[in-house]
Amino acid sequence: AQSVTQPDIHITVSEGASLELRCNYSYGATPYLFWYVQSPGQGLQLLLKYFSGDTLVQGIKGFEAEFKRSQSSFNLRKPSVHWSDAAEYFCAVGDTGGFKTIFGAGTRLFVKA
Amino acid sequence: DAEITQSPRHKITETGRQVTLACHQTWNHNNMFWYRQDLGHGLRLIHYSYGVQDTNKGEVSDGYSVSRSNTEDLPLTLESAASSQTSVYFCASSVDSGGYEQYFGPGTRLTVT
Numbered sequence: 654a655q656s657v658t659q660p661d662i663h664i665t666v667s668e669g670a671s672l673e674l675r676c677n678y679s680y681g682a683t684p685y686l687f688w689y690v691q692s693p694g695q696g697l698q699l700l701l702k703y704f705s706g707d708t709l710v711q712g713i714k715g716f717e718a719e720f721k722r723s724q725s726s727f728n729l730r731k732p733s734v735h736w737s738d739a740a741e742y743f744c745a746v747g748d749t750g751g752f753k754t755i756f757g758a759g760t761r762l763f764v765k766a
Numbered sequence: 767d768a769e770i771t772q773s774p775r776h777k778i779t780e781t782g783r784q785v786t787l788a789c790h791q792t793w794n795h796n797n798m799f800w801y802r803q804d805l806g807h808g809l810r811l812i813h814y815s816y817g818v819q820d821t822n823k824g825e826v827s828d829g830y831s832v833s834r835s836n837t838e839d840l841p842l843t844l845e846s847a848a849s850s851q852t853s854v855y856f857c858a859s860s861v862d863s864g865g866y867e868q869y870f871g872p873g874t875r876l877t878v879t
Binding site for chain 1: 862
């Protein structure tokens with residue numbers, strides 16, 4: 654069965670510092686992978702997605718993620734965090750046999766001045 | 767602009783009452799989903815639909831039902847509300863090709879007293 658693990662429940666980084674959020678997935682075939690962001694009181698918004706091609710994908714708001722098949726990982730990165738990046742981030746894997754998506758439990762990002 | 771809306775945004779109800787949460791999308795997407803979000807659990811799929819007259823159970827469907835009479839709407843009904851159903855509910859929709867990322871509504875916060 655598909656699953657997504659986000660090992661860090663919360664992370665605190667200083668404004669201007671780099672960020673990496675971890676995501677590991679379990680899926681038998683080549684997965685569709687997503688990162689979503691949720692600001693307080695709002696729904697989820699897609700940051701980026703991967704389903705084929707270049708394993709380094711660029712997203713909105715300066716985020717990027719790298720698909721590593723050998724490690725079953727899809728980590729999210731940003732070189733310099735801004736205070737407005739404070740939010741909850743969800744990694745997700747899509748079912749290529751249908752249209753469902755399995756979400757990780759999320760990582761809450763805190764940004765300190 | 768296309769969008770997905772949910773109503774009400776906040777709802778307080780009593781145990782045992784029937785409650786219906788509305789979801790309306792103007793993306794003209796075939797796929798629609800209902801999730802609940804609880805601390806430590808991420809998003810869990812309640813029900814989903816791949817088109818008019820199609821509905822399917824997700825991982826936490828007990829006590830919930832949906833119906834799909836048109837493309838735009840997927841109302842979620844709690845047949846007899848229980849305190850365990852206090853949660854934030856999100857509706858989402860997606861295309862059925864090209865990576866099928868999901869577009870989320872703003873959520874409904876439901877409290878069952």
